Amino acid sequence: MRDQQVPPITAELCEWVYSLQLSDIPEEVITRTKYLILDGLACAIVGSHLPWSETGTKAVLSMESTGPCSVWGWDKKVGPLPAALLNSSFIQSFELDDFHSESPIHSSSVVLPALCALSQHLKSEITDSQFLLAALVGYEVGPRVGLGLWGGDILSRGWHSGAVFGPAAAAAAASKLLKLSIEKIEDAIGIACTQAGGLMSAQYGSMVKRMQHGFAARNGLFAALMASQDYTGIKKVLEIPYGGFVSTFGNGGTREPSTTPHRITEDLGKNWEILNINVKPYASMAATHGTIDCVRRLQDHYPDVFNDLEAVDEIIVEMSLPAFKKGGWAPKRPVESTSAQMSAPYAAACQIVDRSVLVQQFVPVSLERDEIWKWVDKIRCTHNSEFDKEKKTMWFQRMTVTFRDAAKEKLEVFVPAPRGVKPLLTNKEILEKWRMLTQDMIDGKVKDRIERSVLSLGSGGELGELFEVLSRQTRRLAGF
The missing domain is CATH 1.10.4100.10 (2-methylcitrate dehydratase PrpD)
Incomplete structure (x- = not known):
């Protein structure tokens, strides 16, 4: 041209x-x-x-x-x-x-x-x-x-x-x-x-x-x-x-x-x-916000869902490619605040344990908590290519919780956009x-x-x- x-x-x-x-x-x-x-x-x-x-x-x-x-x-x-x-x-x-x-x-x-x-x-x-x-x-x-x-x-x-x-x-x-x-x-x-x-x-x-x-x-x-x-x-x-x-x-x-x-x-x-x-309503990278809101919705609809760590088998988070590449990774201990704030599994674990993802979740003493890391190990992020189709789908996130008891029905929640984006x-x-x-x-x-x-x-x-x-x-x- x-x-x-x-x-x-x-x-x-x-x-x-x-x-x-x-x-x-x-x-x-x-x-x-x-x-x-x-x-x-x-x-x-x-x-x-x-x-x-x-x-x-x-x-x-x-x-x-x-x-x-x-x-x-x-x-x-x-x-x-x-x-x-x-x-x-x-x-x-x-x-x-x-x-x-x-x-x-x-x-x-x-x-x-x-x-x-x-x-x-x-x-x-x-x-x-x-x-x-x-x-x-x-x-x-x-x-x-x-x-x-x-x-x-x-x-x-x-x-x-x-x-x-x-x-x-x-x-x-x-x-x-x-x-x-x-x-x-x-x-x-x-x-x-x-x-x-x-x-x-x-x-x-x-x-x-x-x-x-x-x-x-x-x-x-x-x-x-x-x-x-x-x-x-x-x-x-x-x-x-x-x-x-x-x-x-x-x-x-x-x-x-x-x-x-x-x-x-x-x-x-x-x-x-x-x-x-x-x-931002949360002290973490933007792509983690949909993950946090998925946890919040589960906590609102099923107040006891995260009370028993051992009962949960896995938490799967589906994301668009930009969100997955930037936030879909799990850090390893020891971790600094920067890495923790960029990780969707870590942010989700904070919401599960503290029902909050603000400043105090990322101070040094908070980063060493065993209960947080046990939940991080349960969370796995995946790329869903269907979420890449257009700009409005890029914020889509779906969370599925499965349980060790096979008879217990899995729980699923979908967030089209996190709080702070829409609305x-x-x-x-x-x-x-x-x-x-x-x-x-x-x-x-x-x-x-x-x-x-x-x-x-x-x-x-x-x-x-x-x-x-x-x-x-x-x-x-x-x-x-």
């Missing part, structure tokens, strides 16, 4: 980023963006002083000079790029942050750190209306870039999808805040997309799993800053046939057609992907999550100030107070 025959996707996206105003956006979308921001900051407050966060932060601080940008919860300031990297790693630090239902990316961990660092880096004052608009751009662009690659398909092939889709999102958001021209926005996205990457094998116990969206936040911010200084990037990067973003990351795609680049700009400004960003958590539920996660982490007055500042974004005020309170020292999560 010749270059001129390819639809001008990059140009259309850049024109939209440049021209978008708050007055163009439905109030529902604006309000949801504020609550997504609040949820992202809750995740950062919980994650800023976990052991792996402290290791990473100390290492980065040892390499970097002081600067104008806050390292959240540390009372430290560095330059914009390391600030974006570290603050993103805090949001991603405990598997509590948002994700898109079809195009897997943790949007807050990419967009917020880039914009907060950029706002403090700039000498001119940024209003909260400008910040909100730029954040909304980033939340919308990230999932759409992923839709050009069938969303979750790239995850099944071993890429850490959010780290692949994220640089363009951060670049678009930062470009909007910088008020770049259409041409420079295209340069920024071109510089960002050539830095995309991330391997999903990071989930098997590494600290770097928590930082890969931070690479995207840092690289996208770097791209926009370079473009603002007249450094040029790849033109038509999303659609160019040889070496382009979609054409290259689409190599090896398992769907037919292998890529869907038209979806990046399809109904742009009409159908809002922000409204398909999910907020989405309401804004009220997100507010409750914010308050629950932060209640023991920061002073009550500080918590109220952050909440008030975020939910009033768009009023035209300044952001200095929000950045100041985010920089204050936070407590370490109990149990670590």
Whole structure:
């Protein structure tokens, strides 16, 4: 296919980023963006002083000079790029942050750190209306870039999808805040997309799993800053046939057609992907949530089903391919929090034993419980190819419980989509999550100030107070 025959996707996206105003956006979308921001900051407050966060932060601080940008919860300031990297790693630090239902990316961990660092880096004052608009751009662009690659398909092939889709999102958001021209926005996205990457094998116990969206936040911010200084990037990067973003990351795609680049700009400004960003009710990877909800349904309908470990022969969980590849494996002892949070059998065992899959299920002492591991050994995940047919079936999960007593009838439950995906958590539920996660982490007055500042974004005020309170020292999560 010749270059001129390819639809001008990059140009259309850049024109939209440049021209978008708050007055163009439905109030529902604006309000949801504020609550997504609040949820992202809750995740950062919980994650800023976990052991792996402290290791990473100390290492980065040892390499970097002081600067104008806050390292959240540390009372430290560095330059914009390391600030974006570290603050993103805090949001991603405990598997509590948002994700898109079809195009897997943790949007807050990419967009917020880039914009907060950029706002403090700039000498001119940024209003909260400008910040909100730029954040909304980033939340919308990230999932759409992923839709050009069938969303979750790239995850099944071993890429850490959010780290692949994220640089363009951060670049678009930062470009909007910088008020770049259409041409420079295209340069920024071109510089960002050539830095995309991330391997999903990071989930098997590494600290770097928590930082890969931070690479995207840092690289996208770097791209926009370079473009603002007249450094040029790849033109038509999303659609160019040889070496382009979609054409290259689409190599090896398992769907037919292998890529869907038209979806990046399809109904742009009409159908809002922000409204398909999910907020997590559980402290585990998204593909484990359907498994948790299967257990919950069994517990609701058959309260005694898991009372006797020895009576259960096996628990089989059927999943789509993306869910199976990412979460259908069982870790072995000893395990770290990262691996445990990425495993559907482990998450299901927590729900069976504790009737809860939240922060305390993954503190070190909880990871050593024999009763959890005995249940993990009972659970086997399998791939059901029928669940791969279309986007709505990708969330399907079926759980079957068989018993040692052959005369006892097996139990089966089906979940079409987990809580948090369908239905989405309401804004009220997100507010409750914010308050629950932060209640023991920061002073009550500080918590109220952050909440008030975020939910009033768009009023035209300044952001200095929000950045100041985010920089204050936070407590370490109990149990670590």
